[in-house]
Amino acid sequence: MSQELLLTPLHALHIEMGAKMVPFAGYDMPVQYPLGVRKEHLHCRDAAGLFDVSHMGQLRLRGANAAKAIEALVPVDIIDLPAGKQRYAFFTNENGGIDDDLMVTNFGDHLFVVVNAACKDQDIAHLKANLPGDVKLEVIEDRALVALQGPQAADVLARLNPAVSDMVFMDAIKLELVGVECYVSRSGYTGEDGYEISVPADKADALARELLAHTEVEWIGLGARDSLRLECGLCLYGHDLDPTTTPVEASLLWGISKSRRADGERAGGFPGAELILEQIKTKDVARKRVGLLGRSKAPVREGSKLFDANDKEVGIVTSGTFGPSRGMPIAMAYVQTDLAQIGTELFAEVRGKKLPMTVEKMPFVPQRYFRG
Incomplete structure (x- = not known):
């Protein structure tokens, strides 16, 4: 109510x-x-x-070991994050899945963390359970x-x-x-x-x-x-990312810092590291997150099943809408890895019809971040 x-x-x-x-x-x-x-x-x-x-959720972490503590929970370089800079990160679990994605900012005297609303309580509990005694967590209300x-x-x-x-x-x-x-x-x-x-x-x-x-x-x-x-190709947690999806399957390799990879100075040391680093090395995953572009005007929604040319089910849409700037239906989906190549034709099931879609490079529109 x-x-x-x-x-x-x-x-x-x-x-x-x-x-x-x-x-x-x-x-x-x-x-x-x-x-x-x-x-x-x-x-x-x-x-x-x-x-x-x-x-x-807005959080503060204080203490000399705050960066080290949060780095133990994410495959991201937090220790060397300069003051006055922000970085994208994600909590991983022991199975290599993603428990939430978040933003971490170094304000010099503390770390400022923003987490997703739907995961706020579980993220706070996760931090409280894993932070050492000399790191103070403050929930900003x-x-x-x-x-x-x-x-x-x-x-x-x-x-x-x-x-x-x-x-x-x-x-x-x-x-x-x-x-x-x-x-x-x-x-x-x-x-x-x-x-x-x-x-x-x-x-x-x-x-x-x-x-x-x-x-x-x-x-x-x-x-x-x-x-x-x-x-612009950005994931929504709980839809395009979840606890059963690894960063490699999610095409989020760019989010795993060099220092935390197998040949990095602080390799591993985060939940699920062994599995995630092995996937990076072998590229052996059964599915991949891709972008899809429709050809009709009908939007393809989350949950729509995807089929190949032989009518075999090969994936599922995790986010979908009509892209007003692109002027066409756009979607994110997970598909069999061998069908993740740009230009592959797939078919989305919408109200009993199979609508053709093409695997497209993301973002669907240019990102226009100001880098100076």
């Missing part, structure tokens, strides 16, 4: 702005605004979109999280604080916005340039209204957030 759903600090503003609210990861969240999903998506690609992502994304995001945010113009992709700094200290990273989940901003909860409304006062900025709901991230 709706009264049991948690509310973000911006909930009242969403209602005021005419948002259509839906349950998502235990929160009452905006799926779209009066502009509509397609127009919101295209607006973010053309100008700037504002997203409420306060449902996600008094901050909201918003994202400003799109080609005009930098111009807009620079009007509030010019220092953001000096940042490049994956930089993270503390700076003042609307009179309070915010944690700002130049990153996001859309493939566009943009920022993610952790702001004190009691100032979230003021910051959102200040940003929305600029004509370039529109609210963007969960519907367009999903189509934006799918077009």
